[in-house]
Amino acid sequence: MRKISGGVTTARGFKAAGIYAGIRKAKKDIALVYSEAPCVAGGTFTTNLVKAAPVVWCQDILKNGQPKHGMIFNSGIANACLGEQGVKDNYEFAAAAAKELNIEPEQLFVGSTGIIGQPLPMDAIKKGVPSLVAALGETEACALAAAEAIMTTDTKPKQAAATFTIEDEDIEIYVGGMSKGSGMIHPNMATMLSVVTTDINIDEGLLQEAVSKVVSETFNMISVDRDTSTNDTFIVLANGMAGNEKIVKKNKDYDNFETALKVVCKSLAKKMAADGEGATKLIECKVRNAKTKEEAILLSKSVVSSNLVKAMFFGADANVGRILCAIGYSGAEFDPDKVDVFLEVKSNTEEEKLQLVKDGMPLKYSEEFATEMMSQKEVTIKIDVKAGYEKATAWGCDLTYDYVKINGDYRS
Amino acid sequence: MRKISGGVTTARGFKAAGIYAGIRKAKKDIALVYSEAPCVAGGTFTTNLVKAAPVVWCQDILKNGQPKHGMIFNSGIANACLGEQGVKDNYEFAAAAAKELNIEPEQLFVGSTGIIGQPLPMDAIKKGVPSLVAALGETEACALAAAEAIMTTDTKPKQAAATFTIEDEDIEIYVGGMSKGSGMIHPNMATMLSVVTTDINIDEGLLQEAVSKVVSETFNMISVDRDTSTNDTFIVLANGMAGNEKIVKKNKDYDNFETALKVVCKSLAKKMAADGEGATKLIECKVRNAKTKEEAILLSKSVVSSNLVKAMFFGADANVGRILCAIGYSGAEFDPDKVDVFLEVKSNTEEEKLQLVKDGMPLKYSEEFATEMMSQKEVTIKIDVKAGYEKATAWGCDLTYDYVKINGDYRS
Numbered sequence: 150m151r152k153i154s155g156g157v158t159t160a161r162g163f164k165a166a167g168i169y170a171g172i173r174k175a176k177k178d179i180a181l182v183y184s185e186a187p188c189v190a191g192g193t194f195t196t197n198l199v200k201a202a203p204v205v206w207c208q209d210i211l212k213n214g215q216p217k218h219g220m221i222f223n224s225g226i227a228n229a230c231l232g233e234q235g236v237k238d239n240y241e242f243a244a245a246a247a248k249e250l251n252i253e254p255e256q257l258f259v260g261s262t263g264i265i266g267q268p269l270p271m272d273a274i275k276k277g278v279p280s281l282v283a284a285l286g287e288t289e290a291c292a293l294a295a296a297e298a299i300m301t302t303d304t305k306p307k308q309a310a311a312t313f314t315i316e317d318e319d320i321e322i323y324v325g326g327m328s329k330g331s332g333m334i335h336p337n338m339a340t341m342l343s344v345v346t347t348d349i350n351i352d353e354g355l356l357q358e359a360v361s362k363v364v365s366e367t368f369n370m371i372s373v374d375r376d377t378s379t380n381d382t383f384i385v386l387a388n389g390m391a392g393n394e395k396i397v398k399k400n401k402d403y404d405n406f407e408t409a410l411k412v413v414c415k416s417l418a419k420k421m422a423a424d425g426e427g428a429t430k431l432i433e434c435k436v437r438n439a440k441t442k443e444e445a446i447l448l449s450k451s452v453v454s455s456n457l458v459k460a461m462f463f464g465a466d467a468n469v470g471r472i473l474c475a476i477g478y479s480g481a482e483f484d485p486d487k488v489d490v491f492l493e494v495k496s497n498t499e500e501e502k503l504q505l506v507k508d509g510m511p512l513k514y515s516e517e518f519a520t521e522m523m524s525q526k527e528v529t530i531k532i533d534v535k536a537g538y539e540k541a542t543a544w545g546c547d548l549t550y551d552y553v554k555i556n557g558d559y560r561s
Numbered sequence: 562m563r564k565i566s567g568g569v570t571t572a573r574g575f576k577a578a579g580i581y582a583g584i585r586k587a588k589k590d591i592a593l594v595y596s597e598a599p600c601v602a603g604g605t606f607t608t609n610l611v612k613a614a615p616v617v618w619c620q621d622i623l624k625n626g627q628p629k630h631g632m633i634f635n636s637g638i639a640n641a642c643l644g645e646q647g648v649k650d651n652y653e654f655a656a657a658a659a660k661e662l663n664i665e666p667e668q669l670f671v672g673s674t675g676i677i678g679q680p681l682p683m684d685a686i687k688k689g690v691p692s693l694v695a696a697l698g699e700t701e702a703c704a705l706a707a708a709e710a711i712m713t714t715d716t717k718p719k720q721a722a723a724t725f726t727i728e729d730e731d732i733e734i735y736v737g738g739m740s741k742g743s744g745m746i747h748p749n750m751a752t753m754l755s756v757v758t759t760d761i762n763i764d765e766g767l768l769q770e771a772v773s774k775v776v777s778e779t780f781n782m783i784s785v786d787r788d789t790s791t792n793d794t795f796i797v798l799a800n801g802m803a804g805n806e807k808i809v810k811k812n813k814d815y816d817n818f819e820t821a822l823k824v825v826c827k828s829l830a831k832k833m834a835a836d837g838e839g840a841t842k843l844i845e846c847k848v849r850n851a852k853t854k855e856e857a858i859l860l861s862k863s864v865v866s867s868n869l870v871k872a873m874f875f876g877a878d879a880n881v882g883r884i885l886c887a888i889g890y891s892g893a894e895f896d897p898d899k900v901d902v903f904l905e906v907k908s909n910t911e912e913e914k915l916q917l918v919k920d921g922m923p924l925k926y927s928e929e930f931a932t933e934m935m936s937q938k939e940v941t942i943k944i945d946v947k948a949g950y951e952k953a954t955a956w957g958c959d960l961t962y963d964y965v966k967i968n969g970d971y972r973s
Contacts, residue, residue: 199889199897199921230885232898232922265882266923379886456868460965470677473642474791477611485611486644509611510644511678550962553872 150405152412155310156292157182159325160348161390165291166284167298170277172225172263172270177298179274180222181246181281182344187216188386189353190258191360193368195340195381201229202239203259207382210255220258220344220384221246221281222299224329226269228261229379238269245275249282258384260342262301262329265379296327299342302426303329309416311409315402320393322349324409328417330381340378341368341421345413349406350389351396359407360385367414370446370543371422372454385410422453422544423527427551432462433529435542440534444481445541451479452530453545462528463547467492467519469505472530483534485509493529494522562817564824567722568704569594571737572760573802577703578696579710582689584637584675584682589710591686592634593658593693594756599628600798601765602670603772605780607752607793613641614651615671619794622667632670632756632796633658633693634711636741638681640673641791650681657687661694670796672754674713674741677791708739711754714838715741721828723821727814732805734761736821740829742793752790753780753833757825761818762801763808771819772797779826782858782955783834784866797822834865834956835939839963844874845941847954852946856893857953863891864942865957874940875959879904879931881917884942895946897921905941906934 157165167180192211194204210217221243228235239261243254250257261269285291296306310325326345364383389395396403423431434452439445452458455475461468472490476483490506501522503514522528569577579592604623606616622629633655640647651673655666662669673681697703708718722737738757776795801807808815835843846864851857864870867887873880884902888895902918913934915926934940 197886197889198893198895199885227882230882230897230918230922232920264880265885266918379882379889463965468676470639470642470791473611473677474609477609477791481610483610485642506642506678508644510642548965550965553875553960553962553965 150313150408150412151311152416153310153312155289155325156296156308156327157325157344157346158287158289158292159310160323160346162186162348162388163346164285164287165295166281166286167294167296168277168281168284171273172223177294178224179277179281180295180298181219181285182295182346183219183250183285184346184386184388186388186390188218188388189351189356190217190384190386191353191357192382192384193360193364195378197379199230199379201227201261201380202231202235203228203261204380204382206239206243207258207384210258213255215253215256217258217386218250218252218256219386220260222260222342223269223274224299224301225263226261226267227263227265227380228269229265231266231268234268238271241271242269242274245278246282249279260299260382262299262340262342262380292327299327299329301329303424305420305424307417307420307424309413311412313405313409315393318393320391322391322393322406322409323347324413326413326417328421330421341381343368343383343417345385345410347385347387348389348391349387349396350391350393351387351406355396355399355403356385356387359410363407363411363414367411367418370450370541371418372450372543372545419544422546425546427549427554428546429549430462430525430547431527432459432545432547433527433542435529435531435540437531437533437540438535438537439539439541440482440537442539442541445539447479447481448476448532448534449541449543451475452532453543456548459545459548462523463549465520465523467505467516467523469511472532473506476532483536487535489533491531492519492522493531494525562725562820562824563723564828565722565724567701567737568708568720568739569737569756569758570699570701570704571722572735572758574598574760574800575758576697576699577707578693578698579706579708580689580693580696582693583685584635589706590636591689591693592707592710593631593697594707594758595631595662595697596758596798596800598800598802600630600800601763601768602629602796602798603765603769604794604796605772605776607790609791611642611791613639613673613792614643614647615640615673616792616794618651618655619670619796622670625667627665627668629670629798630662630664630668631798632672634672634754635681635686636711636713637675638673638679639675639677639792640681641677643678643680646680650683653683654681654686657690658694661691672711672794674711674752674754674792704739711739711741713741715836717832717836719829719832719836721825723824725817725821727805730805732803734803734805734818734821735759736825738825738829740833742833753793755780755795755829757797757822759797759799760801760803761799761808762803762805763799763818767808767811767815768797768799771822775819775823775826779823779830782862782953783830784862784955784957831956834958837958839961839966840958841961842874842937842959843939844871844957844959845939845954847941847943847952849943849945849952850947850949851951851953852894852949854951854953857951859891859893860888860944860946861953861955863887864944865955868960871957871960874935875961877932877935879917879928879935881923884944885918888944895948899947901945903943904931904934905943906937
């Protein structure tokens with residue numbers, strides 16, 4: 150298992166493109182990921198009751214039994230809250246691309262992200278699609294162009310890739326992906342979109358199982374502002390071009406694939422949390438020894454979601470009462486008088502650790518040292534609740550002036 | 562039923578004081594509310610698993626069957642997360658005041674608010690208590706001094722009062738209170754404290770029923786930052802000095818009392834939301850025609866709690882997709898294609914109303930007019946979900962640079 154550089158074109162047979170079609174101001178705004186070889190697919194979607202047209206489309210076609218060939222994207226407009234118009238525009242977007250690719254519209258997933266309640270500029274999109282298809286390529290530059298075209302308030306494109314070997318057959322499997330979303334969560338730039346491609350040959354049901362499990366431990370463990378978007382979509386496409394014997398049960402190779410998928414998704418998720426709107430640092434919260442897995446998740450997410458914890462990291466002020474308070478209202482059961490809290494920072498050359506709380510009571514620690522640790526770009530809070538044996542890790546970012554600035558006047 | 566000016570000394574027989582004891586920098590920091598006549602009491606407390614020593618104390622003595630005589634407060638230190646030391650200090654605080662007042666410590670509620678994990682400066686407190694008791698008085702100035710002494714990041718003292726007549730006996734009943742907390746919720750300046758005094762003669766069980774009901778519709782409907790404090794405490798004291806025939810059942814007089822208590826608590830709650838840390842305006846969200854009361858509450862709180870909605874009000878940018886998104890992830894059931902959303906602003910001279918969404922779709926409205934409305938000090942979002950007949954109202958505030966500033970470096 151190795152993390153490698155790459156993205157959606159790393160796996161065999163996948164092409165990508167990202168171009169400017171005129172939806173946004175002078176920024177690439179439509180993207181395509183495509184495999185000529187037919188794919189099986191898995192996916193997860195927003196739980197928001199208000200779902201954008203492309204989300205409903207993806208949920209529908211995921212179950213249609215047809216082989217899939219890719220996913221088309223636009224940024225700038227979310228195509229949400231538009232009734233029949235939104236459904237029609239979404240179909241026409243997929244149909245325009247499908248026509249160029251000689252496939253059915255129902256073989257193409259769609260991801261839209263941007264402002265809610267404004268219609269897609271269909272003329273610009275229809276004019277852009279042929280150029281987009283013409284731009285498809287297998288290079289890293291093509292993958293990067295696609296990753297850039299789906300960005301909204303993101304400050305960086307987000308890509309990740311991994312590889313592992315199916316040993317009995319000596320076949321290398323590649324998994325690579327891209328994502329956008331400065332956080333799970335901002336309903337306007339309607340948030341998280343991600344697609345991962347792989348050349349593994351795998352049963353579609355097993356693929357969906359791997360997707361659901363991995364998402365629960367990666368994308369679902371990040372929080373930027375607790376708002377859950379209308380458009381969140383994650384799709385995995387597997388075209389089988391590695392030529393391995395089809396994986397039809399949960400054997401060692403399945404486990405390795407699941408791990409590789411998790412490596413890619415965790416990397417993308419952490420990049421999204423670190424690039425949260427206005428964020429200056431990545432906050433990781435590791436919870437240890439919770440009573441149940443669910444409670445470990447509740448505890449860790451409660452900490453990275455707390456505005457007060459987030460603001461405290463922006464100020465690098467080790468106000469540990471806020472961490473105790475955030476776990477206290479998480480809904481998890483534990484004995485407050487048993488909790489230990491640590492601050493951890495890792496760099497290439499060293500590892501620093503500072504205990505802030507022992508058995509529920511704040512210790513006397515060096516404020517200066519704590520501030521220095523909290524000033525790093527990546528900081529870990531480790532919490533031992535001593536209530537059981539389960540653990541979870543969540544990621545978030547600090548709350549800054551720029552978050553307020555970006556969201557106080559998003560549309561202008 | 563009339564709202565009147567006043568606070569904790571408005572009801573007959575209640576005295577108050579607030580002085581500087583040396584806990585904080587040059588600001589009144591201890592307060593006392595006292596009735597020589599014995600009181601029955603009701604209360605509600607934080608649901609945070611991590612509870613400060615004074616919260617546990619109040620919960621315990623509320624059930625001890627003894628008549629109560631008042632409540633003592635300090636600001637600056639929350640007396641939370643200190644184990645046995647916190648319990649001991651809290652008792653000594655109550656005992657020092659009880660000794661001066663010739664009552665038992667268990668007849669006095671305690672409210673602390675401030676930094677978590679730092680011990681109370683008991684020397685300063687014990688030295689201050691006799692001067693505090695000596696300063697007790699029935700004037701409005703005394704009530705104001707107490708309201709000022711419990712402030713932390715609050716920018717204004719918060720008081721409210723109301724009166725109504727028990728008609729058969731021609732007796733005026735007074736209800737008055739004070740509160741602190743720039744929001745429900747900031748674990749460090751450990752948040753909401755409120756005490757309401759009344760001279761009504763009422764059964765203690767009925768008082769508790771009124772308290773629980775009113776809190777669910779007032780204090781529990783405000784949100785500043787979704788963090789639930791370790792110290793939230795609300796106490797109502799009734800000393801019976803109005804001389805009315807004791808209220809022992811839910812008759813018309815009970816209903817009037819409940820309404821008066823609600824008027825006072827709603828006024829205090831709205832003042833707290835409007836004075837949320839860094840806030841520049843009060844946001845009210847009225848939900849109409851929800852399927853159940855619980856869902857109406859979920860919907861209205863989801864809107865005023867959304868960071869994105871809050872930031873949008875700071876920027877006066879009518880980005881209605883964020884409101885639709887916030888109700889979509891609230892957990893309530895409704896048909897997104899039926900939702901209407903209105904913006905409402907009231908001044909002394911006129912009332913303005915603007916429909917933003919009809920049947921789930923954003924309308925074309927004047928951005929300029931919407932921005933003008935959203936720039937007011939108090940703005941109402943009305944949401945009709947057309948799913949039933951229940952309603953709820955929640956209050957919050959905008960998210961501003963100053964919130965981040967205040968909470969990024971709270972302790973310095």
